[in-house]
Amino acid sequence: xxxxxPDFPDLPKLTDKQKxxxxxxxxxxxxxxxxxxxxxxxxxMSEESVNVEASRLLKNPKITPWxxxxxxxxxxxxxxxxxxxxxxAFNELNKLQEMxxxxxxxxxxxxxxxxxxxxxxGLFDEKDSSKSNLVINMGSVQYDGKNLKLNVGEDVANSSA
Numbered sequence: 001x002x003x004x005x006p007d008f009p010d011l012p013k014l015t016d017k018q019k020x021x022x023x024x025x026x027x028x029x030x031x032x033x034x035x036x037x038x039x040x041x042x043x044x045m046s047e048e049s050v051n052v053e054a055s056r057l058l059k060n061p062k063i064t065p066w067x068x069x070x071x072x073x074x075x076x077x078x079x080x081x082x083x084x085x086x087x088x089a090f091n092e093l094n095k096l097q098e099m100x101x102x103x104x105x106x107x108x109x110x111x112x113x114x115x116x117x118x119x120x121x122g123l124f125d126e127k128d129s130s131k132s133n134l135v136i137n138m139g140s141v142q143y144d145g146k147n148l149k150l151n152v153g154e155d156v157a158n159s160s161a
Contacts, residue, residue, distance in 0.1 A: 011066060012066075014062055014063070017040055018057070018060075018062065018063060019066075020035075020039035021035050022035075022063060022070065023070070024038045024039060025058075026071060026074065032055060032057065033054045036050055036053055036054035037050055082121070084118075089114050089118050089123065096110040096114070
């Protein structure tokens with residue numbers, strides 16, 4: 001019945017209902033009562049009875065090793081999913097650069113995705129050093145023979161208008 005619930009020589013054999021309980025417990029965020037209701041016919045049981053039986057199952061020496069096994073597997077999957085290195089970022093960036101050589105718009109969107117991954121992983125500071133705060137002052141511009149002072153790049157609050 002459970003193709004995804006393998007038998008391991010070092011783990012105890014479980015009944016089908018125990019297997020359902022274990023899987024539901026791990027999937028639902030460790031809610032033993034909900035897992036018990038899902039695995040067993042608990043419609044006529046009081047809430048207190050369900051809680052007692054669920055607690056009893058959690059203490060069962062056959063159940064605990066399976067719960068620990070699946071929690072460990074889940075954590076391994078999470079770790080693998082979030083494993084992202086500087087090397088991964090640069091490899092992706094290089095591939096994107098090759099793909100988007102003729103389209104700056106596509107490239108900038110793709111690079112933004114990589115930057116976001118790197119920020120999530122903690123590879124970039126919030127103050128991204130690749131962005132510059134360089135401001136260039138523009139002088140006056142002539143229009144219809146008149147000089148216009150634009151004040152671009154200056155602190156306008158401190159300039160005399």
